[in-house]
Amino acid sequence: MKHDDEQPQPAEQPGAPEAIEPEQAGLTPAGALIEPPAEAVARLEAELAALKDRHLRLAAEYDNFRKRTTKERSELWAKAQADVLHRLVDALDDLARFAHVDPSQTDAKAIHDGVEMVERKLWKELDALGVTRVDQLGVPFDPNLHEAVTTAPADHPAKDHTVGAVLQPGYQLGGALIRPARVVVLTWQGERPEDGGAASRPRGEGG
Numbered sequence: 233m234k235h236d237d238e239q240p241q242p243a244e245q246p247g248a249p250e251a252i253e254p255e256q257a258g259l260t261p262a263g264a265l266i267e268p269p270a271e272a273v274a275r276l277e278a279e280l281a282a283l284k285d286r287h288l289r290l291a292a293e294y295d296n297f298r299k300r301t302t303k304e305r306s307e308l309w310a311k312a313q314a315d316v317l318h319r320l321v322d323a324l325d326d327l328a329r330f331a332h333v334d335p336s337q338t339d340a341k342a343i344h345d346g347v348e349m350v351e352r353k354l355w356k357e358l359d360a361l362g363v364t365r366v367d368q369l370g371v372p373f374d375p376n377l378h379e380a381v382t383t384a385p386a387d388h389p390a391k392d393h394t395v396g397a398v399l400q401p402g403y404q405l406g407g408a409l410i411r412p413a414r415v416v417v418l419t420w421q422g423e424r425p426e427d428g429g430a431a432s433r434p435r436g437e438g439g
Contacts, residue, residue, distance in 0.1 A: 316361065323353035366402030366413040371395050377402060379412040383419050392420035 267275075330346040366377050373380065373393050384396050395415045402413030 319357040319361070320354065323350050323357065326350045326353065362406040363410075364404045366404060366409075367398045369395055369398065373415070373417045377404075377409065377412060378415045378417075380417045381414050383417045386418035386420045389420045389422070391418045394418050 326346070327350045330343055330350065333343060335343075370391070371394060373395055378395065379402075381399055386392050386394070386396070394417070395413075396418040397416040398413055399416065400414040403410040
C-alpha cells in the first residue's frame with residue numbers, strides 16, 4: 233500500500249553526467265587540490281635549483297665586493313702615504329743639508345737655527361695632518377695617554393697623581409693615540425687635607 237506522504241523520486245535524465253568522487257578529481261574531501269608526487273618532486277627540485285643558483289650568485293657578488301674593497305683600501309693607503317711623503321720631502325731635504333755640513337766650517341748657531349727651521353717645517357705639515365704631541369706637564373696622569381716609567385715625590389697635595397716630567401713625548405693622530413708619552417708621575421707622601429681645606433694634624437698632637 234502506497235503512503236500519501238511519500239514523494240516520488242525524480243527519474244534519471246538521459247545524458248546527465250555521472251557524479252565524480254573528490255579523489256578522482258584530485259581533491260581532498262575538504263576541497264583542497266592534491267599534487268601528484270611526481271609533480272611535487274619536480275617542483276621542489278626546480279625550487280632547490282633556483283635557490284642554489286641564487287646562493288652562488290650572491291657568493292660571487294660578495295667575493296667581488298670583498299676584492300674590490302680590499303683593492304680600494306690598498307690604493308687609498310698608498311695614496312695617503314705618498315701624500316705624507318710629499319708634505320715632508322722639503323723638510324727632509326733641509327735636514328739632510330744641515331746633517332752633512334762641515335762643523336769646522338759652520339757656526340754652531342747656524343746649525344741650531346737650521347735644525348729649528350726644519351722642526352718648524354715638519355710640525356707645520358704634521359699639524360695639517362692632525363698630529364698632536366702629548367708632552368704636557370702638571371696634567372693628571374691618564375693611562376690612556378701616558379705610560380708611567382717611575383714616580384717622584386710631589387711637593388704639594390694638589391700635584392698628587394700628576395705628570396711631573398716627560399721622558400719621551402707621545403703622539404696622537406686625529407685623536408687616536410699613536411704612541412703614549414713616557415712620564416714620571418708625582419705622588420704626595422704627606423698627610424692629605426681634611427674636608428674644608430685645613431691641613432690634618434699628626435696623630436697625638438693636642439689642641
